[in-house]
Amino acid sequence: MAQPNQQKFPAVQGGGSLIVAWQIKGKRVLVVGGGEVAAGRILNCLNADALVTVVSPLARLNSEVAYRVAQNEVTHIDRNFEPSDLDGADMVLVAVDDPEASSTIWKLCKEKRIIANIADVPPECDFYFGSVHRDGPLQIMVSTNGKGPRLASTIRKFIAKQLPSNAGSAIETVGQLRVKLRQIAPRPEDGPKRMAWMTKVSDAYSLSQMCELTEEDMANLLRYYPSGKVPSMDVLQSLRGNPDGSKLDVFDGSFGFSVGA
CATH class of the missing domain: 3.40.50.720 (NAD(P)-binding Rossmann-like Domain)
Known part of the structure; x- marks a missing residue:
């Protein structure tokens, strides 16, 4: 049996902790x-x-x-x-x-x-x-594995300063979009496609753009799901009050638009 190429895999770094989001609701x-x-x-x-x-x-x-x-x-x-x-x-x-x-x-x-x-x-x-930064659904923990709690707090504050002030709101919007997507594609076999499409959405828009998405925007965005496409923010905004895309030059009349990012 051929040995795997060791260089393709990350090296093990012992001595750490398994950092998880522990669900203790009701415990x-x-x-x-x-x-x-x-x-x-x-x-x-x-x-x-x-x-x-x-x-x-x-x-x-x-x-x-x-x-x-x-x-x-x-x-x-x-x-x-x-x-x-x-x-x-x-x-x-x-x-x-x-x-x-x-x-x-x-x-x-x-x-x-x-x-x-x-x-x-x-x-x-x-x-x-650990030292935790909290912004709505966003939680970021810095752990020093018990060796420097005060330093963990310093590092956490530094990281928090690098984040946009609306990061938590953007995550709330993504959560709402995922719920709406699951409603139109509820089957277990839809899972891989849902995940792939949400990845494209997350990569297509900035945090500030995510925060600006309205209910109408999300409804229009979901129309692209069947084709697997994600529109640019400019296209999405142009659909406000214009759901049939009549003001766009690139609409093919099908369920979903022919433009995508």
Whole structure:
């Protein structure tokens, strides 16, 4: 059997983490602690629609965590951690200034096979939190694999400054277009063609142009799908109020126009 050409494949770079978009909506997350670090963990989980329980004496809650409790955004248990708090938990986040207690909780989580993150103790973490830029549906995470959280924040801010201010809105528009496309091409066998066409759309228009697409634009754009073509933005805009393309020189009268990018 012939050996594959090694130069055609990327080299393995060990020592990294598997960065995924973890869906924890409706999952039970236990947060042990009520300080600044806990507040950040809690917000991250609430943003992901998790069900959060905080275990910490009331007197040790900082103002943000106390606010979450007062607004009933989290469930609060007003005492120190007890092993029974792990019952039913899908994830445990520990953020207390007590290394011995933290390690004890970590060991209990391992016994119960519950994934856990012990703040500021990389060896006792099943996963790390990164520094996240959020703009609507857009999320960009920078991770240093637990080695430099503050540097991760600096890098994240640098990346965010390079992005256009409307990046999130453009993604919302793409999402709407995908939903509409699936409505007109719902069959599983349509999948490859849908994906290929959406790739062309994403490559044809800039982020700012995506943001400018109206409901009428999307309806006109979808008329090109059967032919697999994507019109230029100029052509698409010329169809506003002119859906039959009568003002265009390149219309062949079929379902979809003969011009494409």
